[in-house]
Amino acid sequence: MTSRTVVHLLRHGEVHNPDGVLYGRLNGFGLSELGHRQALTVAEHLRDNDITHVAASPLQRAQETAAPVSDSHRLELATDPRLIEAANVFEGKRVAIGDGALRSPRNWPMLRNPFRPSWGEPYLEIAHRMLAAVHRARAQADGHEALCVSHQLPIWTVRRFLEGHRLWHNPTRRQCSLASLTSLVFDDEQLVGIRYTEPAGASSPKVTGA
Numbered sequence: 022m023t024s025r026t027v028v029h030l031l032r033h034g035e036v037h038n039p040d041g042v043l044y045g046r047l048n049g050f051g052l053s054e055l056g057h058r059q060a061l062t063v064a065e066h067l068r069d070n071d072i073t074h075v076a077a078s079p080l081q082r083a084q085e086t087a088a089p090v091s092d093s094h095r096l097e098l099a100t101d102p103r104l105i106e107a108a109n110v111f112e113g114k115r116v117a118i119g120d121g122a123l124r125s126p127r128n129w130p131m132l133r134n135p136f137r138p139s140w141g142e143p144y145l146e147i148a149h150r151m152l153a154a155v156h157r158a159r160a161q162a163d164g165h166e167a168l169c170v171s172h173q174l175p176i177w178t179v180r181r182f183l184e185g186h187r188l189w190h191n192p193t194r195r196q197c198s199l200a201s202l203t204s205l206v207f208d209d210e211q212l213v214g215i216r217y218t219e220p221a222g223a224s225s226p227k228v229t230g231a
Contacts, residue, residue, distance in 0.1 A: 023208045027166040028158050030068070030176045030203040033078075033086040034059035045112035046105060051081045059200035059221040064089035066220035068166070074161040076154070077170035078104040086200065087170040099161075103154040106172040108141035116139070144178055144188035151167070151179035159207055172198045173226070183212060186211075192226060199224040 036044065044050040052060065067090055076099040077087035083104065091098040158167035169229030177195045180203055181188055197203065200221035207216035214218070 024164045025142070026163055026207045028155050028162070028207070028211035029072075029087065029168045030035070030155070030167065031063060031090075031168055031170045032082075032169055032173050032176055032180070032197050032199060032201050032203075032206065033082040034063075034200045035224075036082050041115055042113055043109065043111050043180055045107075045109040046080065047112050048081070052085045052222075056082070058087070060086045060089050062221045063200050063202070066218075068093055071145075071165045071214050073165040074158055074167040076101045076104065076161075076167070077108065078102075078172060080106060080172075083170040083172070087168065088106070090168055101154045101157065101169070103150040104169055104171040104175065107147055107174045107178075108219070110140045112141055115221045147175050147178045147205065148188060151175050152182065155179065155205060156210070159205075176203050180215065184217065194224040197226070198222070202229045 023031065025171055034054070034188040035053045036050050037053040037058050038044060038050060063086070072090065073092045075091040075096050077083040079100050079102055082101070084098070087098050090096075101171070114126060146206070154169060154171075161167060173195060174192075177190075177197045178188055180197075181190065196217060198219050198221075201217065203217045204218070205212060206216065
């Protein structure tokens with residue numbers, strides 16, 4: 022008998038970032054008031070889903086986004102470091118998608134290879150570690166549903182990998198809003214479908230941070 026399992030990849034909610042820096046893997050960036058509301062909205066959206074496993078990136082914003090879902094389903098929140106944001110050499114700087122900062126000559130030495138997203142971790146490495154996290158979650162929730170809270174670029178990268186698209190892409194066209202769900206449907210170990218929903222509404226992919 023085939024076992025149907027769904028792994029939901031949830032992007033964290035809005036982050037409190039008054040200085041508008043690109044925070045990447047930096048510590049100390051939790052959810053804003055809106056981000057907490059978005060997390061609660063997602064938890065309500067998933068209230069009746071058959072979720073038996075919840076995991077999150079070790080970063081604060083992901084942990085805080087996952088908490089309402091793990092609480093509502095009375096599950097222990099697991100931390101999976103493979104769900105973490107991509108490494109980024111611009112961490113801590115005021116750099117946003119489309120703001121022109123990447124055209125500055127002082128940044129050119131870090132922009133020589135466009136196949137290194139966020140000018141750090143290669144796309145293929147992101148895809149492979151995310152896929153490993155997905156399959157661990159799938160195994161943990163076999164026959165049920167799992168939730169993995171991660172970040173925009175890792176989620177979008179593994180989706181493109183699974184859909185057979187090239188991994189190098191225009192970051193302004195990512196379909197991965199704040200607190201959105203990219204749901205991977207498996208029959209046994211075979212991926213049979215990908216769904217995308219925005220229970221907390223749409224947000225711009227140009228928002229600083231990820």
